[in-house]
Amino acid sequence: MGAEFGIGASVKRKEDFRFVTGRGNYLDDINRPGQAYGYFVRSPYAHAKIAGIDAKKASKMPGVVRVLTGADLEADKIGGLICGWNVKSKDGTDTRMPKHPALASDTVRYVGDAIALVVAETYAQARDAAEAVKVKYDVLPAQIDVSKADKKGAAIVHADVRRNMAYDWEIGDKKATDAAFAKAAHVAKLDLVNNRVAPNAMEPRAAIGEYSASDDSFTLYTTSQNPHVARLVLSAFVQIAPEHKLRVVSPDMGGGFGSKIFIYPDETAVIWAAKKVGRPVKWTSDRAEAFQTDCHGRDHVTHVELALDQGGKFLGLRVSTKANMGAYLSTFASCVPSYLYGTLLQGQYTTGAIHCEVKAVFTHTTPVDAVRGAGRPEATYVIERIIDVAARDLKIDPADLRRRNMIQPNAFPYQTQVALQYDSGNYPAALTKALEIADYKGFAQRRDEAKRRGKLRGIGLSSYIEACGIAPSAVVGALGCGVGLYEGATVRMNPTGSAIVYIGSHSHGQGHETTFSQVVHERLGVPFEQIEIVHGDTGKIPFGMGTYGSRSIAVGGVALQNAVDKLIEKGRKIAAHKLEVAESDIQFKDGTYSVVGTDKKTSFAEVTFAAYVPHNYPAGLEPGMEATAFYDPANFTFPAGTHVCEVEVDPDTGGVEVVKWSACDDFGRIINPMIVEGQVHGGIAHGIGQALLEGCVYDKSGQLLTASYMDYAMPRADNFPTIKVDTIQTPCPHNALGVKGCGEAGAIAAPPAVVNAIANALNVKHVEMPATAERVWQALNA
Amino acid sequence: MATHKVTMKVNGKAVSGEVESRTLLVHFLRETLRLTGTHVGCDTSQCGACTVHMNGESVKSCSLFAVQCEGQDIQTIEGVATGDQLHPMQQAFKDNHGLQCGYCTPGMIMTALDMVRRIPSPSEQEIRKNLEGNMCRCTGYHNIVKSIAAGAKAMAGAR
Known part of the structure; x- marks a missing residue:
């Protein structure tokens, strides 16, 4: 047409x-007739027994309608939050899914864990009264360090979960991988951390619960990327109301990035409270609450090894990861470091054998779930980082090493070593185009020019793949997912x-x-x-x-x-x-x-x-x-491409500036190129943020030190250069539009491109994310 | 809590309301006047989603009490267009895909207008620098920078 x-x-x-x-009509722009306001009393401790809650004084404060606690929730037989994906451990056992009440009545397990909901005439009155609710805590030791969470002596998060282990999962062929390593000419090895990030949609989460006595029905206005999933969980598991008596409305949303997928304690308590007090109840998160309670992302500690032959061919990849789940299993938390991570470790390459094991562990921190990319950024970081380590070890050009190992365009469908079947793509073509846009050949000259200015210039590549279009229901069902997709x-x-x-x-x-x-x-x-x-x-x-x-x-x-x-x-x-x-x-x-x-x-x-x-x-x-x-799709879609980052490092301060960004992505057929480019820009910025600036930091007692924009470094306009993006289009062969999806590509591709560029500039093996000026200076002066 | 009557000019109209001493300008705008285009994205005056103009200069409406604005002239995003005729800066954001979720956009536009008042034809670097008080998670700022450059140009053409 x-x-x-x-x-x-x-x-x-x-x-x-x-x-x-x-x-626009965002959630906090909505007010319902007769509405009251809710404010949550939250735990200031990472781990404590609740010895008593005294709300007498708070209940008498001006405007207070009611103070609701976990005991009220239990009395009404309101169920807890659930995790919808049962990832089976190596030994065949189910994911340990401990109870997750919307309001804790016995034990608090992270700073921000909700204890009571104060409902009042105004937001300010609810907040004032919440400060007057006296909670007596018996403070207990907290387990914060993910690397030690499954070790002897770790503080236990849930009494019914041994060694804090949600699951101990594996994928791939261990024997074949061991055999591949046995005949390797070279093995590259790396320990790395994929840093914990906060999602930071600019619109904080919010909800209004409303109950209609005339037809005994509920309406929940909420910031949800998936209102039917919210309705299903709140009906079938939390038991708020049957599905036909619960309507979930999600208006304009100010970003999500994954954080608004999940069903949280907050909206659960608010919809329940609406009937309890007989009025609509509105809750809007402030930013400090958002940092404490929006599910965080990433947080992996990984050891990776890549086996190569004499000619630089990838023979085998071995990955061992500990993934932090936080204090409770959020809605889709379990699938992120398993089926959205291990299955992507083939990358764009013909690696002959792959084995990956993941231990998912609980800690006394905010729950961790999907954030833009979800598992795929972590997989890409592992692959693209170890390739650069191998290239450095063997003195091979990183672009050349990638090209030597890429799956060829005539090899599709391509069965990977880790369960997926890639449907289409042209990885070498995207690499070639990205290198052209980046003027890869001219880099040496730019590096020399930078040196004359006293700057260390580095270049880094990332050739990523992702599995999108989630997902064929039969496949995810076989893997433990509780819903169709x-x-x-x-x-x-x-x-x-x-x-x-x-x-x-x-x-x-x-x-x-x-x-x-x-x-x-x-x-x-x-x-x-x-x-x-x-x-x-x-x-x-x-x-x-x-x-x-x-x-x-x-x-x-x-x-x-x-x-x-x-x-x-x-x-x-x-x-x-x-x-x-x-x-x-x-x-x-x-x-x-x-x-x-x-x-x-x-x-x-x-x-x-x-x-x-x-x-x-x-x-x-x-x-x-x-x-x-x-x-219901026949397969996942597989967007892929190559991003090239150039940085300049100030050797005196360790400060890193991203000076050039070039990308070529393959999203299949594109409906609106302007919108697709915008998605890529945003993803790249998100990924650069993770690589250079962002990170959630807890102290040993479990206090979140980065719970405001004064402490958590969000990327700003002057952190970025002009971004150059282009595409190639190999249409998806198994859907009617030939499309693949583009929303996460930048966030997946960017972090390793940045770190590879920094490692190149510094001529070091590795720098952890976020690569702050201090870390870079330390690496330079080690 | 004691309340005060405040009177100010908002988008050219005289308005008044009863507020608590602690009521922030942003809450007066959003809750009392129901001008919900001005958004709240943080609690520390960092994100800039609440940016409005006071007497022609940009201010973060989360960092002013409503009572401080007694008698002042406030402009919000709702006062920028002329009826359904977009201001050139608004048009530039639309034309250059300078927004995705739209939550930061009102603050971005109010900041952009103040920026152009101070620097009529800002360079890319000047735009990036002058956006230090406004956060966006969606766009990577790329198209916001383009939008502001285009908006500044259109405004210069209109003068």
Whole structure:
């Protein structure tokens, strides 16, 4: 259809008008009639027994409606939070999933663990009263160091979890890997830490619980990337209400990056409290709460070894990781350092044998779950770092070493050593293009020029792969996932020709209203501005799994395309009737049905009108023009590419400046290049943030030292150079749009590119993230 | 808690309301006046999502008490466009994909307008430097920088 608004056009976003004028509708912008405000009493200790809670004084303070505690929750038989993915240990045993009450009544296990919810007339009154709730704590030793969490003498987080071990998992062929190492000409080895990061969506989480006594139903307004998943958990496990009596609404969201996937204690307590106090209850997180309670990401301690032959071919990869789960298992926590990590260790390479073991352990820290990339950044960091160590050991150019080992474009489908089957790609082409954009050949000259200015210039590559479009339900089900991971979309045509799309994917900045409208416009010819996208409301949309893992276009978009195809087929019957020919004589193109070889035609809009005013209509055909499709993907999608980073280090201070960034990504077919580029920019910045600036730091007692923007270094505009990105397109062969997804690529690719560049500049083996000026200076002066 | 009556000009209109001594300007704007385009992203005046103009200069509305603004002239994001006609800076953000989730955007635009007032045609480096008080997690700032450069140019053209 029209190139201006169709697939492949950089259409300006239709959602932007409301956002640039301040008319967005974020959760904290909503107030409900009669609303009260909630504020949580949270533990100031990482580990303590609760010896008593005295809310007498607080209850009498101005405006206080009620103080609710864990005992009230238990009395109402409200269940705890759950983890939806059972990862089996090496010995076949299940993931240890300890109880996770929304309000702790017996023991607190991290700083920020909620104990009571104070409900008052205003936010300020609730906060004042929360400070007056007296909690008596018997403080216990806390286990903070992840590397020692499973060792003898570690403080135990859950009495029913031996050695703090949630699971001890492995993937790959240990024997084959040992054999590969036995015949290696060289083995590169590295110990590394993948630093804990806070997600930091700019909009803090928030929720309003509302109960309607007239029909005994609940409405939860919440910042959720997946409102149906929230409804399912709150119904089936927490037992707030049956699914048909619980509506979950998630309006405009100010970013998510994974943190708004999970079902947290906060919204659980708020929706329960709404019925308890008989009024809507609103809670909005402040930033300090966000740092303490939004699930953190990464936090791995890893040993990696790469075996190479004489010619630099990768023979085997051996990885051993300890992954921090924090104090409780969050909603999808268990799958992140296992099935989203170990399965990606093939990278872009033909490595002959791989073995990875992961011990997931509890500590007295904020729960850890998916943050942008989720497991795949950790896998990419391991692979791309050890390759550079090997290149340094063997004095081979890092780009050359990668190229020698890359899976060739004619080798697809490619069965990896770690369960996945790559569907398509052209890794050498992306590498070549990225190196061209980066002027890799000219680097030596730039390095020499920098040296004359007293700066150490380094260059680093990262050739990443990710598994997106999560996921084929049968596959994830076999691996222990408790839900299916399809997506649902409904297209409802209106009699006058406009369209409303109801879809399970939910935008939190990705521009779905624009991209999905382009998909509909391309096929049906409905004018772009006459397409409305409705998402984020379980009262309106088909059951859907939401947005994470770069799945919106690759799963939701394909469901939408399939729903559109159903409409086209129905319309074909109406068109055939109207044009008095057989259906097989009708072709559909650019929004028009025509009779092959004649000038007889009718538009999709005319056919739609006929479907709603069926005066002259095919016998037996239902009126109406509306279709729903659920799409369960046949495989993951596999975006991949190469990013090249150049840094300059000031040897006097250790300060690092990223001076050049060049990337070539393969996301398959691209619907809106402008939006895709924006996603890549943001991902790169997120990854550079992790590599240079960000990190959650706990002291030995478990206090989070980085719980504000004064202490946690968020990337700012002057931390980045102009970013140059380009793409190659190898379409995904197993979905109708040929798309792969792009939301996480930058965050996956960036950290190793930065650290490789720093190691190159300094001529050292490794520098840990975040590579702060102090760390870099220490590495330089070691 | 004692309350005070405050009166100020917001987006060209005289407004007043009862506030506690501790009520921040941002909460007065959001809760009393229901001007929810000004956002709160932190508790330490770092993120800039709450940036508004007071007497033509950008301020973080989380770092002022409402009572401090007695008699002052406040402009929020809701006062930037003329009806449905976007201001050139707003248009530049839309045209250059300078926003994704949109949460930081009102603060970014208010900061950008103040920046252009002080530096009519800022260089890329000047834009990046002058965004030190505004955080964005989505865009990597790349397209925000482009938007502000384009907005500044459009504003110069309009003068």
